[in-house]
Amino acid sequence: MSKLQVVALPNGQFVQNCYLVADSAAGEAVMIDPGEESERFLAELQSRGWALKSIWLTHAHIDHIMGVGAVHGATHAPIALHPLDRPLYDALPAYGSWVGRRLETPPPPQVQLAAGQLLTVGELQFEVRFTPGHSPGSVSFLGHGMIFGGDVLFSGSVGRTDLPGGDALTLMSTLQTEFLRLPDSTIVYSGHGPQTTIGVERHTNPFLTGAYRLG
Numbered sequence: 001m002s003k004l005q006v007v008a009l010p011n012g013q014f015v016q017n018c019y020l021v022a023d024s025a026a027g028e029a030v031m032i033d034p035g036e037e038s039e040r041f042l043a044e045l046q047s048r049g050w051a052l053k054s055i056w057l058t059h060a061h062i063d064h065i066m067g068v069g070a071v072h073g074a075t076h077a078p079i080a081l082h083p084l085d086r087p088l089y090d091a092l093p094a095y096g097s098w099v100g101r102r103l104e105t106p107p108p109p110q111v112q113l114a115a116g117q118l119l120t121v122g123e124l125q126f127e128v129r130f131t132p133g134h135s136p137g138s139v140s141f142l143g144h145g146m147i148f149g150g151d152v153l154f155s156g157s158v159g160r161t162d163l164p165g166g167d168a169l170t171l172m173s174t175l176q177t178e179f180l181r182l183p184d185s186t187i188v189y190s191g192h193g194p195q196t197t198i199g200v201e202r203h204t205n206p207f208l209t210g211a212y213r214l215g
């Protein structure tokens with residue numbers, strides 16, 4: 001018997017959502033996008049008694065990977081990233097200096113993510129979806145009626161495409177082919193802001209209803 005538990009940990013100056021996804025029956029968790037407050041993420045794991053099995057990255061923007069080095073250092077959990085976001089990942093010190101932070105490049109990812117790959121936590125399985133546009137190597141994790149979509153789709157908005165590696169047409173194509181084909185009931189856990197559902201966004205998100213078009 002598995003038991004799925006999701007813990008959202010909004011944190012840091014970018015108010016980024018780090019997620020713990022656990023099979024609490026097995027006492028195992030993965031961490032999606034360890035942003036700024038690594039100490040807090042580790043404390044949360046410890047207080048729940050979960051062993052960290054892996055670090056899954058939706059993409060390698062600074063706000064989503066600032067805590068990777070510290071969490072990996074404390075847990076030795078393998079780091080999983082799509083190779084197309086590796087240049088962003090390796091450039092963390094440069095992006096850090098833009099926001100006045102002295103940051104080191106995290107250890108190289110041990111797992112190369114690819115579309116269709118199946119990942120597990122305890123007895124639970126998630127599928128990797130390739131969802132580029134916000135960044136070249138953005139991926140989402142789909143399973144159990146939910147999708148962890150990084151910065152692709154937000155409650156009432158969509159991901160920026162003016163950041164390094166962003167592309168607006170690619171993002172719109174990703175939204176059409178990878179997100180809007182999911183059932184309305186699918187819960188969307190975004191990289192920022194509250195959770196939502198595909199149905200709510202399909203019907204009310206101005207970027208998806210056609211009320212607003214990217215130029």
Ligand SMILES: [Zn+2]
Binds near residue numbers: 059061134151
């Ligand atoms: Zn981002």
Ligand SMILES: [Zn+2]
Binds near residue numbers: 064151192
């Ligand atoms: Zn972000």
